[in-house]
Amino acid sequence: MNEISEQLHGKGRYATRTRERVAQVLREERRYLTAHAIHEMLVARGISISLSTVYRTLELLVGLGVAATRGEENGEISYVFCTVQHHHHAVCRTCGRVEEVGCGPLARFARDLRAGQGFELEDHAIELYGRCSDCAKR
Amino acid sequence: MNEISEQLHGKGRYATRTRERVAQVLREERRYLTAHAIHEMLVARGISISLSTVYRTLELLVGLGVAATRGEENGEISYVFCTVQHHHHAVCRTCGRVEEVGCGPLARFARDLRAGQGFELEDHAIELYGRCSDCAKR
DNA sequence: AATAATTTGACGACGAATCGCAAATTCATG
């Protein structure tokens, strides 16, 4: 019984094979995927699952804090595996891999912002794009 | 003839009353609005315009670099008035006002990131949330 | 195995966004 199963069990939800499979895709891929893409990947593996269930499971995982969403420019919603603590995502433009990074230097940024235009920073959303260590070598 | 009209004229597009009205809403509001919201605001002013035209005009303004988009979590797309040069948005959580801010401190952030996990930063997307100077006083 | 609670899949509803085409508007030209 893994971490997600324990969280589900603690909240009176069932830890089903179906849910574990959706979570497994996110754990393996580590990049932003739409519900549709996840569904297709599971079907390609010979697993029978409905698109509705994929949506519901993703919503559940986001609620548990183990998945994060991002609104794409075309209106689609993408999901990615995620840890609970506050962090940001560095997205590789070559392979799509998502790495988590902290946000230490933002403290100084917030101070400058308040001094400059009186804006009191409460929160921030950052996405970083570039090349992951593997792809940068090639 | 304003700045947007000139840009349109230079690209063989017509500077129409309709387009100017959509741009005017963005200029006045300075916050993220959906195409639907913009359409309703224009209709409320007694202006007859189709939702299709609002969508097409917004797409055009984004292409001109005077509007920016953001994918919302529910799949909608929001638009905001924007200058061409690189910058980020500080969004007031009380009134929704969007202010533009630079990203000077990010240079150090990029250096630390490369040293820490080998990620080569090429670009970034940042959204800041908090209270604008007006709302912070109350 | 029996039971109760939860989840799943199939289907349809809903809304955002887009497309095609005829009518209207814009703009250059005379």
Added chain:
DNA sequence: CATGAATTTGCGATTCGTCGTCAAATTATT
């Protein structure tokens, strides 16, 4: 200002992502 070509607009239909309903299936418990 009148004319005509080019572009834009509005309308309706269409596509597509997402979510709701409900009976059937699955899960956990005894």
